Amino acid sequence: MASSNNVTPLFNDLAKLENDHRVVCQDCSLYRLCLPLGLHSNDLEQLDKIIKRSQNFKRGHSLFAAETEFKSLFVVRSGTFKTTVAASNGREQVTGFYFPGEFIGLDAIHESLYQSNARALETSSVCELPYETLQELGQQMPQLQLQLLTRLSKELSGDKGLMLLLGKKSAEEKLATFLLSLSKRFQERGFSAADFQLSMSRGDIANHLGLAVETISRLFSRFQEESLIVINGKSISLIDMDELKKICG
Amino acid sequence: MASSNNVTPLFNDLAKLENDHRVVCQDCSLYRLCLPLGLHSNDLEQLDKIIKRSQNFKRGHSLFAAETEFKSLFVVRSGTFKTTVAASNGREQVTGFYFPGEFIGLDAIHESLYQSNARALETSSVCELPYETLQELGQQMPQLQLQLLTRLSKELSGDKGLMLLLGKKSAEEKLATFLLSLSKRFQERGFSAADFQLSMSRGDIANHLGLAVETISRLFSRFQEESLIVINGKSISLIDMDELKKICG
């Protein structure tokens, strides 16, 4: 496939960057969403050196398991991951979905053990940041530490919002809130806010929102009847965002 | 009250330290639970200088309000605080209870706005850490940054556990889990793991666990009938901790 002419569309370039595990931070399309934001270029080069870029994870493959030794933080490079925590009786809660540029493993720092299970929802790849090395670097680069702190704070804040959702919202409020959160994150990544693919199953959505699969199915059908969305398998279009926002509360 | 003889019981000393807003970190009984842990003594002195020790907050008084400018992190010195986040329609979720040595405001870092409301549940006091100054200090003291990061990570991990609780547990599992979490935190602070005072109302507990007040009342009564606990107003004794642990799942 020697298609190295100079009229390659931008989209192909992006796709190439995200899938090529040799691309450096400087050239990465996720730069403005990611850890290096705000670093000076020589600092960035140093950071770049310690990052391990993974090959692809296939759907269902595990990035790490709970209770195992914490060695690295991960940033999603392409695809989607989910994290789950398990109760002793086998029940599991999906604690989050992670898109390109988002961190996985931040909750593992304090006990040097991963606190959750992380697995790919589709073919995906990550940038691996060995934590020890990252800390050494951080000692000389306060800006890096600050970025990490800010990231953690953001995730914490998001989780407080999820607690409000889980504790106080009705099924339809939960789903509407979830859909708009996805929408916002796709938009931040340069994709359509209205049309996207659900990389997670109905079951994962239900679990994450503290509902039953059947409830999600019924709500999707109802939202469609009410012309709020159009849904077809994994493709969804948000038709009436204003109304969805109203439903969120 | 010139009772400065040298046979004052230890407990009085502790009480004095926690209530005297001039006590320095070096002499604080919370030292081993708090931010300064692991700092060298000259670093500790520097940190000590930037800390503002508050007068008492009375029950119900606000430490900060959501959406206001983030200036400081707080560490509880004495008493208890709760944090809440509000949905646009007035519903509120109690996102956490905070005991001595615990941080409040960590979720405000990323947007420089407090993300929640914090108020005292009883007469309480805090150490205030002006964030800007703290960051300046952090530039020279990597150990301090690391401590902060670890704290954030711990809270994040706790919140993931709460998501499991809110999303997947039954009412009795929720309450048992909550009681054991309180027990553990009292124990870490040198108090009895079995007998303690509930500084929060039934309403606050219910809200935090995503239940109705009536459900909490009934469960307390039932747990008492089953000889798992003895409860009398705000005083509670955990009688059968093993069984409570089993109930948690």
Add this chain to the structure above:
DNA sequence: TATAGCCTATGATCCAGATCAAGAAACTAT
């Protein structure tokens, strides 16, 4: 290109916990 094992949709039934109701107890302020 077949087949086993998912995932999804929809109807019927059920139940844990919410909501409603009404006193009793515990604070608070005068």
Add this chain to the structure above:
DNA sequence: ATAGTTTCTTGATCTGGATCATAGGCTATA
């Protein structure tokens, strides 16, 4: 003390969403 307010308890009823049941659709691997 005393009235007013809030918090707590307990009973009666109701309901949102779970669970059970069924059938059709998808997709992964041989």
